Amino acid sequence: MILVTGGAGFIGGNFVLDWLATSDEPVINLDALTYAGNLETLAPLAGDARHVFRQGDICDRALVDELLSTYRPRAIVHFAAESHVDRSIHGPGEFVRTNVEGTFTLLEAARAYWGTLEGDEKAAFRFHHVSTDEVYGSLGPDDAPFTETHPYEPNSPYSASKAASDHLVRAWYHTYGMPVVTTNCSNNYGPYHFPEKLIPLMIVNALAGKPLPVYGDGKNVRDWLYVKDHCAAIRVVLQKGRLGETYNIGGWNEKPNIDIVHIVCALLDELRPDAAGSYSRLITYVKDRPGHDRRYAIDARKIERELGWRPAETFETGIRKTVEWYLANPEWVANVQSGSYRDWVVANYGDRDASRVQVTA
Numbered sequence: 001m002i003l004v005t006g007g008a009g010f011i012g013g014n015f016v017l018d019w020l021a022t023s024d025e026p027v028i029n030l031d032a033l034t035y036a037g038n039l040e041t042l043a044p045l046a047g048d049a050r051h052v053f054r055q056g057d058i059c060d061r062a063l064v065d066e067l068l069s070t071y072r073p074r075a076i077v078h079f080a081a082e083s084h085v086d087r088s089i090h091g092p093g094e095f096v097r098t099n100v101e102g103t104f105t106l107l108e109a110a111r112a113y114w115g116t117l118e119g120d121e122k123a124a125f126r127f128h129h130v131s132t133d134e135v136y137g138s139l140g141p142d143d144a145p146f147t148e149t150h151p152y153e154p155n156s157p158y159s160a161s162k163a164a165s166d167h168l169v170r171a172w173y174h175t176y177g178m179p180v181v182t183t184n185c186s187n188n189y190g191p192y193h194f195p196e197k198l199i200p201l202m203i204v205n206a207l208a209g210k211p212l213p214v215y216g217d218g219k220n221v222r223d224w225l226y227v228k229d230h231c232a233a234i235r236v237v238l239q240k241g242r243l244g245e246t247y248n249i250g251g252w253n254e255k256p257n258i259d260i261v262h263i264v265c266a267l268l269d270e271l272r273p274d275a276a277g278s279y280s281r282l283i284t285y286v287k288d289r290p291g292h293d294r295r296y297a298i299d300a301r302k303i304e305r306e307l308g309w310r311p312a313e314t315f316e317t318g319i320r321k322t323v324e325w326y327l328a329n330p331e332w333v334a335n336v337q338s339g340s341y342r343d344w345v346v347a348n349y350g351d352r353d354a355s356r357v358q359v360t361a
């Protein structure tokens, strides 16, 4: 059994689906179901005894203690976070609460639980902290990509809160000997991505004939990784990563935002042509994000060298799969856009086996 936090979000949801597609080891999934949590993503697991969903807050120490003592997981994979930079600019408080206080609460609960384990169980236990490349700050055009030893220079409330959580995890290793590993990944894209982030927003806005808002001059660079490659990397680090280490994860796919938007438009032009003309006609430059980091790029050689992980998808194959997924799943998109995905929890899970799915929404 593993405990996953934030397993109803974009990456956590993909991780839980992929985990149970590749293994029979059960998952206890703790997620608060904020606006970003969507149990519809986990619909393929409805009725699957290997998946236990529990709605709750990682800041709730009593709840986390209860889950650990009841299910006795061999590992915690910690995804739960407030994740959107723009939201962190408008309301940083929730980011400090979930990302910093929540990680602290989880670490303390894990430390107490780990202290009760003995022998092989104790030696095998892992706390895997899922983090981001944004903690390293912004690169100049000719700077080398981020390595694991790059200084921490977070620039947004989001990245500052994630940096703080990374520091807590590191300190729990050095001070208490907690068996932790941290991964810092670049921008993910793929199925079940909430359409507030660049790629899914461009797809759903284009299909709705709405403007495609590009911040600033559109030349900020991100390094893109297909979400299932990120999930595979986490599985490898959980299995073979060295304790107390951090591993950068990235796809060697640096691209300016405006190129991404043009690629999405070209795929939609091919797969769902619009009689009004190319979707690129909808591109609209808008006011820049405050403190907008110019460039991220990940040097992923350590995880490749030490653990043998490499991405399976190129950007070309991954983005095609992503656009095809959004075209094939209009109901998921419509329910997110209307907000009815939140009612779906009660509609779909309300009368199911309460021992497996415990929701309060």
Ligand code: NAD
Residues within 6 Å of the ligand: 005, 006, 007, 008, 009, 010, 011, 012, 030, 031, 032, 033, 034, 035, 036, 037, 038, 056, 057, 058, 059, 078, 079, 080, 081, 082, 083, 084, 098, 102, 130, 131, 132, 133, 162, 184, 185, 186, 187, 188, 189, 194
């Ligand atoms: P997301 O916003 O899609 O999902 C976050 C999930 O956490 C949601 O299901 C939400 O309900 C849950 N959650 C939020 N606050 C909670 C709380 N207090 N208690 C319990 N659950 C709570 O995020 P994501 O994009 O899937 O990111 C997952 C993790 O990966 C985050 O830690 C993020 O920092 C990191 N990350 C994301 C990316 C990316 O490109 N999306 C890249 C690198 C790292």
Ligand code: DAU
Residues within 6 Å of the ligand: 083, 084, 085, 086, 131, 132, 133, 134, 185, 186, 187, 188, 196, 197, 198, 199, 201, 213, 214, 215, 216, 220, 221, 222, 257, 289, 296
């Ligand atoms: O680098 C990893 C990070 O990637 C993760 O840690 C974050 O959780 C995740 O949200 C993502 O952060 P970004 O800020 O890079 O992602 P976002 O999709 O919000 O923006 C990507 C780029 O596109 C960024 O340069 C801002 C720009 N952008 C974004 C939106 C939403 C636009 O130009 N227009 C938009 O409407």
